[in-house]
Amino acid sequence: MPAALEVSAVSHFYGEKQALSESSFSIAPGRFAVLLGLNGAGKTTLFSLISRLFDTRHGTIRIFGHDIRREPGEALRRLGIVFQARTLDLDLSVCQNLSYHASLHGIGRAEAMSRIRTLLAQIDMGDRLYDKVRSLSGGQMRRIEIARALLHRPPLLLLDEATVGLDIRSRAEILAAIRELVHTEGISVFWATHLIDEVEESDHVVILDKGRVLADGRVDDVVRACGANGIREAFATLSGVASVAGGAAR
Numbered sequence: 009m010p011a012a013l014e015v016s017a018v019s020h021f022y023g024e025k026q027a028l029s030e031s032s033f034s035i036a037p038g039r040f041a042v043l044l045g046l047n048g049a050g051k052t053t054l055f056s057l058i059s060r061l062f063d064t065r066h067g068t069i070r071i072f073g074h075d076i077r078r079e080p081g082e083a084l085r086r087l088g089i090v091f092q093a094r095t096l097d098l099d100l101s102v103c104q105n106l107s108y109h110a111s112l113h114g115i116g117r118a119e120a121m122s123r124i125r126t127l128l129a130q131i132d133m134g135d136r137l138y139d140k141v142r143s144l145s146g147g148q149m150r151r152i153e154i155a156r157a158l159l160h161r162p163p164l165l166l167l168d169e170a171t172v173g174l175d176i177r178s179r180a181e182i183l184a185a186i187r188e189l190v191h192t193e194g195i196s197v198f199w200a201t202h203l204i205d206e207v208e209e210s211d212h213v214v215i216l217d218k219g220r221v222l223a224d225g226r227v228d229d230v231v232r233a234c235g236a237n238g239i240r241e242a243f244a245t246l247s248g249v250a251s252v253a254g255g256a257a258r
Protein backbone atom coordinates (compact mmCIF):
# COMPACT_ATOMS: atom_id res chain seq x y z
CA MET A 9 0.00 0.00 0.00
CA PRO A 10 1.41 3.45 -0.88
CA ALA A 11 2.21 6.00 1.82
CA ALA A 12 -0.72 8.10 3.04
CA LEU A 13 1.44 11.13 2.36
CA GLU A 14 4.74 11.31 0.54
CA VAL A 15 6.61 14.60 0.34
CA SER A 16 9.73 14.50 -1.84
CA ALA A 17 12.30 17.29 -2.13
CA VAL A 18 9.67 20.03 -1.71
CA SER A 19 10.87 23.63 -1.61
CA HIS A 20 8.85 26.84 -1.52
CA PHE A 21 9.81 30.47 -1.98
CA TYR A 22 7.92 33.67 -1.14
CA GLY A 23 9.69 35.94 -3.58
CA GLU A 24 13.35 35.72 -2.53
CA LYS A 25 12.56 34.17 0.83
CA GLN A 26 12.87 30.40 1.07
CA ALA A 27 10.22 29.00 3.42
CA LEU A 28 10.76 25.29 2.69
CA SER A 29 13.99 23.67 1.65
CA GLU A 30 14.14 20.26 -0.09
CA SER A 31 11.80 18.72 2.48
CA SER A 32 11.22 14.97 2.27
CA PHE A 33 9.35 12.47 4.47
CA SER A 34 6.47 10.04 4.25
CA ILE A 35 3.66 8.95 6.55
CA ALA A 36 2.37 5.38 6.65
CA PRO A 37 -1.38 4.68 6.43
CA GLY A 38 -3.23 4.55 9.74
CA ARG A 39 -0.62 6.56 11.68
CA PHE A 40 -0.88 9.59 13.92
CA ALA A 41 2.01 11.76 12.76
CA VAL A 42 3.01 15.09 14.27
CA LEU A 43 4.55 17.96 12.33
CA LEU A 44 6.46 19.70 15.09
CA GLY A 45 7.95 23.13 14.52
CA LEU A 46 8.29 26.54 16.12
CA ASN A 47 6.49 29.59 14.73
CA GLY A 48 7.74 30.28 11.22
CA ALA A 49 9.13 26.74 10.71
CA GLY A 50 7.08 26.31 7.53
CA LYS A 51 4.15 24.18 8.73
CA THR A 52 1.37 26.27 7.18
CA THR A 53 3.37 26.64 3.96
CA LEU A 54 3.69 22.87 3.74
CA PHE A 55 -0.05 22.38 4.35
CA SER A 56 -0.85 25.01 1.72
CA LEU A 57 1.22 23.02 -0.78
CA ILE A 58 -0.30 19.65 0.19
CA SER A 59 -3.83 21.04 -0.18
CA ARG A 60 -2.92 22.75 -3.50
CA LEU A 61 -3.73 26.19 -2.14
CA PHE A 62 -0.23 26.93 -3.46
CA ASP A 63 1.21 25.32 -6.57
CA THR A 64 4.16 22.98 -5.95
CA ARG A 65 6.96 24.19 -8.19
CA HIS A 66 9.82 22.27 -6.58
CA GLY A 67 9.45 18.62 -5.62
CA THR A 68 6.50 16.24 -5.59
CA ILE A 69 3.67 15.42 -3.17
CA ARG A 70 1.62 12.22 -3.32
CA ILE A 71 -1.48 11.31 -1.35
CA PHE A 72 -1.99 7.53 -1.28
CA GLY A 73 0.20 7.34 -4.37
CA HIS A 74 -1.63 10.07 -6.32
CA ASP A 75 0.52 12.99 -7.40
CA ILE A 76 -1.31 16.20 -6.42
CA ARG A 77 -0.27 17.93 -9.65
CA ARG A 78 -0.93 15.10 -12.11
CA GLU A 79 -4.02 13.64 -10.44
CA PRO A 80 -5.43 16.44 -8.27
CA GLY A 81 -8.96 14.97 -8.18
CA GLU A 82 -7.83 11.53 -7.01
CA ALA A 83 -5.38 13.03 -4.52
CA LEU A 84 -7.59 15.72 -2.99
CA ARG A 85 -10.67 13.55 -2.50
CA ARG A 86 -8.53 11.48 -0.13
CA LEU A 87 -7.61 14.57 1.90
CA GLY A 88 -9.46 16.43 4.66
CA ILE A 89 -7.93 19.56 6.14
CA VAL A 90 -8.50 21.87 9.09
CA PHE A 91 -6.61 25.12 8.70
CA GLN A 92 -5.34 27.22 11.58
CA ALA A 93 -7.53 30.19 10.65
CA ARG A 94 -11.27 29.69 11.22
CA THR A 95 -13.18 29.23 7.98
CA LEU A 96 -16.80 28.64 9.02
CA ASP A 97 -19.50 31.09 8.00
CA LEU A 98 -20.56 32.60 11.34
CA ASP A 99 -23.99 33.71 10.12
CA LEU A 100 -25.01 30.27 8.86
CA SER A 101 -26.09 27.34 11.00
CA VAL A 102 -23.89 24.33 11.69
CA CYS A 103 -26.12 22.35 9.32
CA GLN A 104 -25.84 24.93 6.52
CA ASN A 105 -22.05 25.09 6.82
CA LEU A 106 -21.72 21.32 6.66
CA SER A 107 -24.34 20.81 3.91
CA TYR A 108 -22.58 23.33 1.71
CA HIS A 109 -19.29 21.44 2.05
CA ALA A 110 -21.07 18.13 1.34
CA SER A 111 -22.58 19.51 -1.86
CA LEU A 112 -19.13 20.69 -3.01
CA HIS A 113 -18.06 17.06 -2.75
CA GLY A 114 -21.09 15.86 -4.71
CA ILE A 115 -22.73 14.16 -1.71
CA GLY A 116 -26.54 13.98 -2.10
CA ARG A 117 -28.80 15.69 0.45
CA ALA A 118 -30.11 12.60 2.26
CA GLU A 119 -26.67 11.02 2.49
CA ALA A 120 -25.18 14.34 3.62
CA MET A 121 -27.74 14.71 6.44
CA SER A 122 -27.09 11.17 7.60
CA ARG A 123 -23.31 11.73 7.67
CA ILE A 124 -23.71 15.13 9.38
CA ARG A 125 -25.87 13.66 12.17
CA THR A 126 -23.45 10.76 12.71
CA LEU A 127 -20.38 12.99 12.81
CA LEU A 128 -21.98 15.56 15.11
CA ALA A 129 -22.98 12.79 17.51
CA GLN A 130 -19.39 11.48 17.49
CA ILE A 131 -18.02 14.89 18.50
CA ASP A 132 -20.74 15.53 21.07
CA MET A 133 -22.38 18.30 19.07
CA GLY A 134 -25.56 16.47 18.07
CA ASP A 135 -27.81 19.05 19.74
CA ARG A 136 -26.27 22.06 17.92
CA LEU A 137 -27.28 21.16 14.33
CA TYR A 138 -29.50 24.19 13.74
CA ASP A 139 -27.58 26.69 15.89
CA LYS A 140 -25.77 29.61 14.27
CA VAL A 141 -22.03 29.06 14.27
CA ARG A 142 -21.66 32.50 15.90
CA SER A 143 -23.25 31.12 19.07
CA LEU A 144 -20.59 28.38 19.51
CA SER A 145 -17.42 28.56 21.60
CA GLY A 146 -13.97 28.40 19.95
CA GLY A 147 -13.59 24.73 20.87
CA GLN A 148 -17.04 23.89 19.50
CA MET A 149 -16.27 25.69 16.21
CA ARG A 150 -13.08 23.66 15.90
CA ARG A 151 -15.08 20.45 16.35
CA ILE A 152 -17.44 21.53 13.57
CA GLU A 153 -14.46 22.21 11.31
CA ILE A 154 -13.15 18.73 12.05
CA ALA A 155 -16.56 17.22 11.25
CA ARG A 156 -16.61 19.20 7.99
CA ALA A 157 -13.14 17.94 7.03
CA LEU A 158 -14.33 14.34 7.58
CA LEU A 159 -17.65 14.60 5.70
CA HIS A 160 -16.31 13.20 2.43
CA ARG A 161 -14.60 10.36 4.39
CA PRO A 162 -10.99 11.14 3.53
CA PRO A 163 -8.41 8.56 4.62
CA LEU A 164 -5.90 11.37 5.36
CA LEU A 165 -6.67 14.28 7.71
CA LEU A 166 -4.38 17.29 8.16
CA LEU A 167 -4.80 19.67 11.09
CA ASP A 168 -2.80 22.89 11.35
CA GLU A 169 -2.42 24.02 14.99
CA ALA A 170 -5.97 22.81 15.64
CA THR A 171 -5.83 23.58 19.36
CA VAL A 172 -4.50 27.15 19.17
CA GLY A 173 -6.51 29.54 21.32
CA LEU A 174 -8.42 26.78 23.12
CA ASP A 175 -8.43 26.17 26.85
CA ILE A 176 -6.60 23.19 28.28
CA ARG A 177 -9.71 20.98 28.48
CA SER A 178 -10.86 21.68 24.89
CA ARG A 179 -7.31 21.03 23.66
CA ALA A 180 -7.16 17.67 25.40
CA GLU A 181 -10.64 16.68 24.20
CA ILE A 182 -9.95 17.53 20.57
CA LEU A 183 -6.60 15.76 20.55
CA ALA A 184 -8.16 12.68 22.19
CA ALA A 185 -11.04 12.66 19.66
CA ILE A 186 -8.58 12.75 16.76
CA ARG A 187 -6.41 10.00 18.25
CA GLU A 188 -9.57 7.94 18.70
CA LEU A 189 -10.39 8.36 14.99
CA VAL A 190 -7.01 6.91 14.09
CA HIS A 191 -7.73 3.85 16.24
CA THR A 192 -11.37 3.28 15.29
CA GLU A 193 -11.48 4.39 11.64
CA GLY A 194 -7.87 3.67 10.69
CA ILE A 195 -7.42 7.09 9.10
CA SER A 196 -4.01 8.76 8.86
CA VAL A 197 -3.57 12.05 10.68
CA PHE A 198 -0.90 14.70 10.19
CA TRP A 199 -1.12 17.05 13.18
CA ALA A 200 0.90 20.29 13.01
CA THR A 201 1.82 21.88 16.33
CA HIS A 202 4.50 23.75 18.24
CA LEU A 203 3.30 22.24 21.53
CA ILE A 204 5.57 19.46 22.67
CA ASP A 205 3.04 18.05 25.14
CA GLU A 206 0.79 17.05 22.24
CA VAL A 207 3.35 14.43 21.16
CA GLU A 208 3.25 10.83 22.42
CA GLU A 209 6.10 8.33 22.43
CA SER A 210 4.56 6.00 19.84
CA ASP A 211 3.78 8.82 17.37
CA HIS A 212 5.62 9.44 14.14
CA VAL A 213 7.21 12.89 14.36
CA VAL A 214 8.53 15.17 11.63
CA ILE A 215 10.54 18.05 13.11
CA LEU A 216 10.64 21.11 10.89
CA ASP A 217 12.88 24.10 11.56
CA LYS A 218 13.41 27.10 9.30
CA GLY A 219 11.99 25.15 6.38
CA ARG A 220 14.18 22.06 6.89
CA VAL A 221 13.22 18.59 8.08
CA LEU A 222 15.60 17.95 10.99
CA ALA A 223 14.17 14.63 12.15
CA ASP A 224 11.66 12.13 10.82
CA GLY A 225 10.66 8.88 12.52
CA ARG A 226 9.16 7.31 15.61
CA VAL A 227 9.47 9.62 18.60
CA ASP A 228 11.55 7.14 20.62
CA ASP A 229 13.92 6.62 17.66
CA VAL A 230 14.35 10.39 17.21
CA VAL A 231 15.04 10.81 20.93
CA ARG A 232 17.61 7.99 20.86
CA ALA A 233 19.31 9.36 17.74
CA CYS A 234 19.69 12.75 19.47
CA GLY A 235 21.03 11.17 22.66
CA ALA A 236 18.31 13.16 24.44
CA ASN A 237 16.29 12.55 27.56
CA GLY A 238 12.91 12.78 25.89
CA ILE A 239 11.24 14.50 22.95
CA ARG A 240 11.26 17.86 24.78
CA GLU A 241 15.05 17.82 24.99
CA ALA A 242 15.45 16.40 21.46
CA PHE A 243 13.25 19.17 20.02
CA ALA A 244 15.13 21.88 21.96
CA THR A 245 18.50 20.52 20.82
CA LEU A 246 17.49 20.17 17.18
CA SER A 247 15.79 23.58 17.05
CA GLY A 248 18.72 25.22 18.81
CA VAL A 249 16.56 26.79 21.51
CA ALA A 250 17.63 26.89 25.15
CA SER A 251 14.70 24.93 26.52
CA VAL A 252 11.24 23.73 25.75
CA ALA A 253 8.92 24.32 28.69
CA GLY A 254 5.29 24.82 29.65
CA GLY A 255 4.03 22.96 26.61
CA ALA A 256 5.75 25.26 24.13
CA ALA A 257 9.27 26.01 23.02
CA ARG A 258 11.00 29.13 24.36
Ligand SMILES: Nc1ncnc2c1ncn2[C@@H]1O[C@H](COP(=O)(O)OP(=O)(O)OP(=O)(O)O)[C@@H](O)[C@H]1O
Nearest residue numbers: 022025027045046047048049050051052053054202
Ligand atom coordinates in the same frame (compact mmCIF):
# COMPACT_ATOMS: atom_id res chain seq x y z
N1 LIG B 1 2.80 35.23 2.37
C1 LIG B 1 4.06 35.22 2.81
N2 LIG B 1 4.98 36.07 2.30
C2 LIG B 1 6.27 36.07 2.73
N3 LIG B 1 6.75 35.23 3.68
C3 LIG B 1 5.87 34.37 4.22
C4 LIG B 1 4.49 34.32 3.83
N4 LIG B 1 3.88 33.36 4.55
C5 LIG B 1 4.83 32.84 5.36
N5 LIG B 1 6.01 33.45 5.16
C6 LIG B 1 7.29 33.13 5.84
O1 LIG B 1 7.60 31.77 5.59
C7 LIG B 1 8.12 31.14 6.76
C8 LIG B 1 7.25 29.95 7.13
O2 LIG B 1 5.96 30.44 7.54
P1 LIG B 1 4.76 29.47 7.93
O3 LIG B 1 3.56 30.32 8.18
O4 LIG B 1 4.65 28.41 6.92
O5 LIG B 1 5.31 28.85 9.30
P2 LIG B 1 4.52 28.09 10.45
O6 LIG B 1 5.41 26.99 10.90
O7 LIG B 1 3.17 27.71 9.98
O8 LIG B 1 4.42 29.19 11.57
P3 LIG B 1 3.20 29.52 12.59
O9 LIG B 1 3.18 28.41 13.58
O10 LIG B 1 3.62 30.82 13.18
O11 LIG B 1 1.94 29.63 11.78
C9 LIG B 1 8.16 32.22 7.83
O12 LIG B 1 9.47 32.76 7.87
C10 LIG B 1 7.17 33.25 7.35
O13 LIG B 1 7.54 34.55 7.78
